[in-house]
Amino acid sequence: MSSKNVVVAVSALPTILDILLRFALLAPSIGDAYRKIIDALHKDGQITTDEWTKRKAGYITEMGSDAWQTDPPVVPVIPTE
């Protein structure tokens, strides 16, 4: 395999991965979070400051979501007479 072919193969890798991941999206257990992983794959440069600010707000909002919360601590029941 020539070095040119290797470069082409490496360049095509994100596209191949994208196709594989799109197949994975058909699985019912895979949702929005996976789509965001695919979006990350399409990046070819850093995002703008405005976009970074928006993205940070999105991360913080997600961290406040129910999925990120620990279960409430179990309060021991003290027997009363």
Place this chain on the structure above:
Amino acid sequence: MRRNTAVMMLFVLVLASISCSVLRQGADPVLTRAEQTYDVAFWSVTALFQAEKAIPEIDKLVPGSHAAVEKMRMEAPAIFMAGMNALDAYRLSKGDKQKADLTDALAVIQVLANDASSWLTKINKVKEVK
């Protein structure tokens, strides 16, 4: 089992692709890869948290999973906030110290993401059976 392996392989391919994809001219490779790593890790951890919450009896089906995921829920916000701060600092000043701090923060994030994908694979396997 076959699909379980496929999901794991996809995670490996996703992480591998981060170091292989082509950047546009003028892009800062450190910042771009840091943002990608952060994004992939954050949403992998979120996917685990969502999947774990969706099955109330998960600890019976995947022993030890609830305690492990709860521990990650306690640790993850501080780890991702530290990564966010390191990214902010590197955006402002691309010095050696900021770069080193960013690399350190991302290393911790990657460990968390690897744990998350490992548990997610086990949980997905149970969801397929159900």
